[in-house]
Amino acid sequence: MLTVQNLACLRGDRLLFKNVEFELNAGGLLYVLGENGSGKSSLLRMLCGLILPETGTVFWDKKTIKEETEGYLSNLTYIGHLNGLKDDLTALENLTMSARAAGNDVSEDKAFAALAAIGIERCANLPARVLSQGQKRRVTLAKLWLAKGKLWILDEPFAALDIASVSRLAAKLGEHLASGGMAILTTHQDVTIHAQSIQTLRLSE
């Protein structure tokens, strides 16, 4: 369970948002909405602990994420704007190594199956350098098929994806939520995801 109390974010001398509060339980999906520059990405990074909040606290299972760092991070999968792919490694190497570097010891077969699940297995042995923007995004998102944690924080996961991939990802998100996972995402696209409880959080200036 993720609980957020009274969160505020100051970037430079600009207050992006304040008094952000919500509670996310197993099976819950939270959409973070807002215009460009309203602080959606900053909020997601703050929830991950990459940015320290100006005020307020993030709790994971009733403990602050500072006390519970290891337990929280092993449950967290964050996909931000940057893909985290190495141009000189193949798609398969990128996926396998990034999972292993995060302590998730996956086999190459499993990683290949994850690439297949998002329909990018043809590019498994191509260096990331030659992939298109959408293909790179799909290689990054394939991580979700390997993720073991409960909480997914996704920043614009549908951007640059084709229609077929969008529906594959939406189905995967639905599956994750149905099995007791949680997801927080920002998107500007209208995508239907099935979840027991859907909340929206609107950030405005």
Add this chain to the structure above:
Amino acid sequence: MSGAWVTVLKRDLLLAFRRRSDVATTLFFFLMVSSLFPLGIGPEPAVLSSIAPGVLWVAALLAGMLSLTRLFAADFADGSLEQMLLAPQPLTLLVTAKVLAHWLVCGLPVVLLAPLIGLQYALPSDALSVLIISLLLGTPALSLIGAIGAALTLGVRGSGLLVALLVLPLYIPVLIFGAGAVAASQHGMSAQAHLSLLAACSLLALVLAPLATAAALRISVE
């Protein structure tokens, strides 16, 4: 936990292997800088062998520094650094894997090349072996201390020069003990004391530098 550490090390080594030219640049820099001195100063063996310890150590130190900016910059730009920060493993450990990869790629080749350059400076064989040992003990400290500078200057304009300004003063003790060890053996004294101090520098850096680097990385990513 060790799995993640090994993966970070393996990934960096694989990337270095796929970009061999970067490694070659460091080595050629070392080769060129240390070859320029005999050309400029003249072929007098007595003079050359007396300046050899200092020149070789400074060249090794500058060569290692040349590649420092690359240590975290690519990871920072492509987002893998963010993911490294979000790994459940302690960041300090993962940092040591990256620094070890940097040393294996940029430090160790310089150590192996040094005796060859030493011959050019008419260094006697026992001084040559002390040179290798001193570099072997000292260069890890250079990589470790350099990592702090590289982490602090992430995303900063003109970071190359800034790293040099930050890190070079911290390299001074390593340079003094390293060059001192070779000079001592040239004068027929024991290099033991210098080498022990050099090893102490490296051990101290191994304990403290990853902590400082991890803290600096967190600040840079925020």
